[in-house]
Amino acid sequence: MRTLGKLAWVEIKLFIREPITMVFTFALPVIFLFVMGGVFGNTPDPEGEIYRGVGPTDYYLPAYIVLTICSISVVGLPVHLTAYRERGILRRLRASSISIWSVFGSQVIVSFFIAILGGILLTVIALLVYDIHLAVSPGLVIPAFIYITIAFAAMGIFLGAVLPTTRAAQGVGLILFFVMLILGGAGPPREVLSVAMQWVGDIMPLRWAIVLLQDPWLGFGWNSFVFGIVSAFGIVAAVLSLRFFRWE
Amino acid sequence: MNTVIKVENLRKTYGATVAVDDISFAVNKGEIFGILGPNGAGKTTTVECLQALRRPDSGRIRVLGLDPRTEAQALRRRIGSQLQESALPDRIKVWEALDLFASLSPGESDWQELMKQWGLYEKRKSSFSSLSGGQRQRLFVALALVNNPELVFLDEMTTGLDPAARRVAWDLIRTIREHGATVILVTHFMDEAEHLCDRVAIVDKGRIVALDSPQGLITTYATQVKVIFSTDRAELPWLEKVPNVQRVVKRGPRIEVEGSGPVLALVAASLVEHGITPSDLRMEQPSLEDVFLKLTGRSSGERG
Numbered sequence: 001m002r003t004l005g006k007l008a009w010v011e012i013k014l015f016i017r018e019p020i021t022m023v024f025t026f027a028l029p030v031i032f033l034f035v036m037g038g039v040f041g042n043t044p045d046p047e048g049e050i051y052r053g054v055g056p057t058d059y060y061l062p063a064y065i066v067l068t069i070c071s072i073s074v075v076g077l078p079v080h081l082t083a084y085r086e087r088g089i090l091r092r093l094r095a096s097s098i099s100i101w102s103v104f105g106s107q108v109i110v111s112f113f114i115a116i117l118g119g120i121l122l123t124v125i126a127l128l129v130y131d132i133h134l135a136v137s138p139g140l141v142i143p144a145f146i147y148i149t150i151a152f153a154a155m156g157i158f159l160g161a162v163l164p165t166t167r168a169a170q171g172v173g174l175i176l177f178f179v180m181l182i183l184g185g186a187g188p189p190r191e192v193l194s195v196a197m198q199w200v201g202d203i204m205p206l207r208w209a210i211v212l213l214q215d216p217w218l219g220f221g222w223n224s225f226v227f228g229i230v231s232a233f234g235i236v237a238a239v240l241s242l243r244f245f246r247w248e
Numbered sequence: 249m250n251t252v253i254k255v256e257n258l259r260k261t262y263g264a265t266v267a268v269d270d271i272s273f274a275v276n277k278g279e280i281f282g283i284l285g286p287n288g289a290g291k292t293t294t295v296e297c298l299q300a301l302r303r304p305d306s307g308r309i310r311v312l313g314l315d316p317r318t319e320a321q322a323l324r325r326r327i328g329s330q331l332q333e334s335a336l337p338d339r340i341k342v343w344e345a346l347d348l349f350a351s352l353s354p355g356e357s358d359w360q361e362l363m364k365q366w367g368l369y370e371k372r373k374s375s376f377s378s379l380s381g382g383q384r385q386r387l388f389v390a391l392a393l394v395n396n397p398e399l400v401f402l403d404e405m406t407t408g409l410d411p412a413a414r415r416v417a418w419d420l421i422r423t424i425r426e427h428g429a430t431v432i433l434v435t436h437f438m439d440e441a442e443h444l445c446d447r448v449a450i451v452d453k454g455r456i457v458a459l460d461s462p463q464g465l466i467t468t469y470a471t472q473v474k475v476i477f478s479t480d481r482a483e484l485p486w487l488e489k490v491p492n493v494q495r496v497v498k499r500g501p502r503i504e505v506e507g508s509g510p511v512l513a514l515v516a517a518s519l520v521e522h523g524i525t526p527s528d529l530r531m532e533q534p535s536l537e538d539v540f541l542k543l544t545g546r547s548s549g550e551r552g
Contacts, residue, residue: 006351010337010344017339017375084337092334095301096349096391097324 004102008109015076015110025071026118029064032186033122034129036060042130050191054218057130061122062141062217063186063210068118069149070206072111073156074177078169081107081160085248094247104157104241111153119145140216147227148209151234155205158237161245180206205233251310252277252399252430253298258307260293267293268304269454280421280431282445282462284438284536286546290454291434292332295401298432299329312398325352328397328429330388332404338377342368342387345376346394353395365420366390367413381408389417393424400424403434418444438537448536452544462536469542470534475505475515477526490518 015021040056051059084090093103126132135141159176163169181187183197184206190198201207208229215223253275260268268290275281283291296302298309300316300323309316314323336345343363350357363369366386371379379387385408392400402421406414421444425431435441441448442462449459458465472494478501487496487503492511497504505515512531519526540546 002351003348006348010340010348013344014337014339088331088334089337091301091331092336092391095299095324095329095331095334096352096395097321098352099321 003098004105004109007098007102008106011106011110012113015114021076025068025076025114026121028071029067029118029122030125032067032181033057033060033064033126037126037130042132050189052214052218052220055132056189057126058132058218059189059214060186061126061132062135062213064122065115065119065145066148066206066210066213067181067186068122069111069115069152070180070209071177072114072118073152074159074180075170075173076114077107077111077153077156078159078163078173079166081157082163082166082169085160085246086166088248090247100242100245107157108150108153111149111156115145115149135217136219137216137221140222141213144213144216144222144227147230147234148212151205151230151237152209154234154237154241158241158244161241176204180204183207185210205230208233250277251275252312253281253432254308254310255294255298256308258294258297258304258309260290260297260302260304266454268297271307271451271454271456273449273456273459275430275432277430278425278428279446280425280433280444282441282448283432283434283451284436284441284448284540285451286544287436289451289544291451292403294451295403295432295434299327299401300324301329301331325354325395326398328392328395328400330392330400330402330405334388336376336387339375341373341375342379343372345387346390349391350394355396357394357396359390359394362390362393365423367416382410382413385409386413386417389420397429399430399432401432401434404436405433406435406437406440414440438535438540442536450540450543457543458539465536465539466534470538471508472506472534472538473508473511474532475507475512475529476502476532477519477529478502479524479526481524484522486522487515487518490514 037057037060042055042057044053044055045051090103123134127134159169159173163172179200183193183201184204185201186206190201190207193201208226211223211226212230215221215226251274253273255274256272258268258271259266271290271294283294285291293302297304298311298316300320303317311323312326316323346359346363350359363372366389368383368387368390371383376384376387385405389402389405392402406417409417418440421431421433433441433445445462447459447461448465449456450465451457458469460468480501484496484503487493487505490511492509492514493505493507495506497506505511507515516529519529
């Protein structure tokens with residue numbers, strides 16, 4: 001436990017010392033918030049068909065909180081782990097009896113740290129600029145946030161475990177991230193997408209994770225169906241990570 | 249328990265390449281045990297199997313009474329490892345690394361003291377990426393010692409250190425042993441093995457070709473001594489007929505006489521008899537380098 005805590009704290013400091021990752025993780029969702037908020041404002045669709053009948057910025061805010069989580073997990077984490085393996089850092093950790101649980105656990109803790117900071121940042125900006133509504137059911141938003149962060153961290157660890165090199169992790173991570181961003185509910189509303197685009201979005205975990213956070217945020221209650229899907233993604237990723245993880 | 253390492257018939261292959269063919273040895277508590285050999289001889293693979301970093305194909309290994317195959321974590325907690333080819337995150341600071349690795353030891357670890365001993369105090373707030381090769385090497389050794397290990401593996405520890413830093417490192421290794429730990433030293437520096445090690449295993453092509461104290465190896469394998477002196481006399485045909493002399497090599501005014509046993513006294517007597525009294529007459533003892541050359545057919549500096 002002591003080592004897990006120390007390792008997580010060191011990893012948080014390392015994240016803060018890496019300005020490019022910081023900017024990408026925190027600034028990109030904020031930029032999207034400004035672009036979407038600037039284009040669509042926060043007036044609900046009068047017919048109530050698009051954006052689930054709520055204001056666009058209200059709709060997008062939980063989506064961008066999940067996008068921050070997705071960005072750390074799919075872009076940041078796999079590159080981090082593959083670089084650790086390539087450079088012999090994992091080898092060094094392992095030789096000193098640092099366990100796989102400490103390595104994975106520290107990454108989950110770092111993900112939480114970044115997700116919480118990113119979530120607060122987005123919410124504060126949205127509140128100041130767009131006069132959004134805060135979460136309707138915070139008691140359900142918080143567990144949804146926790147599940148999403150753990151499930152995505154597991155997926156990121158899985159990518160880091162199976163992708164052979166840092167370059168591969170960069171390429172695969174960025175492609176997955178942008179496809180999910182555009183088609184998975186953080187870009188144009190699902191209602192305006194073609195059937196094929198909807199289908200691609202539907203097989204991506206981001207789409208379901210966004211609904212899992214959006215539903216209690218907007219007052220639609222707890223969505224057990226998407227909770228099942230997000231959990232399944234997380235559990236499968238965790239099992240495969242343990243199976244395929246290589247120290248060197 | 250006096251035996252800390254016992255290896256029997258260790259074998260490890262990578263595909264068609266046989267890295268370790270058949271290696272057996274035992275190391276006693278408190279020893280500085282050297283593993284010496286040309287590159288690719290199987291030294292690193294051997295110690296990596298002992299540290300539970302690689303799985304041997306066959307053979308029996310006991311390290312501190314534990315089986316690295318099944319008790320890897322318990323073993324790693326009690327040993328210290330300075331690895332070849334490992335790294336730390338670029339932006340981690342020296343003190344952070346020591347503090348992190350110290351948290352793995354069950355007892356209290358005085359990493360601050362270790363940081364001073366290994367000359368890293370001035371650099372404690374520097375990031376890993378800003379350290380020089382020698383500083384990184386010293387940090388890795390300090391990390392290997394930070395959990396108060398009973399057994400320390402040092403793999404090419406002094407590579408990248410300047411001569412003065414190497415001498416300091418040697419002293420510190422003797423200190424490690426004085427504190428009761430056993431040291432396994434993998435090296436290709438002959439002088440290092442000769443100065444530090446109680447016993448040395450010379451490894452070549454995945455097998456141990458000789459194992460003894462450095463002096464024992466020299467006595468067994470390098471019996472030839474060299475008598476060296478200078479003279480302006482052009483021809484010395486009688487010198488080759490002196491008993492115990494095997495070969496005379498002339499390099500300008502410098503004469504090198506190879507031989508065995510009491511060759512120095514015999515050569516000296518013969519020189520005086522012929523009216524030569526060189527003031528620089530001396531004898532060169534064989535070194536581990538000569539043993540190495542004889543056993544492996546390569547000098548220690550040669551790569552391959």
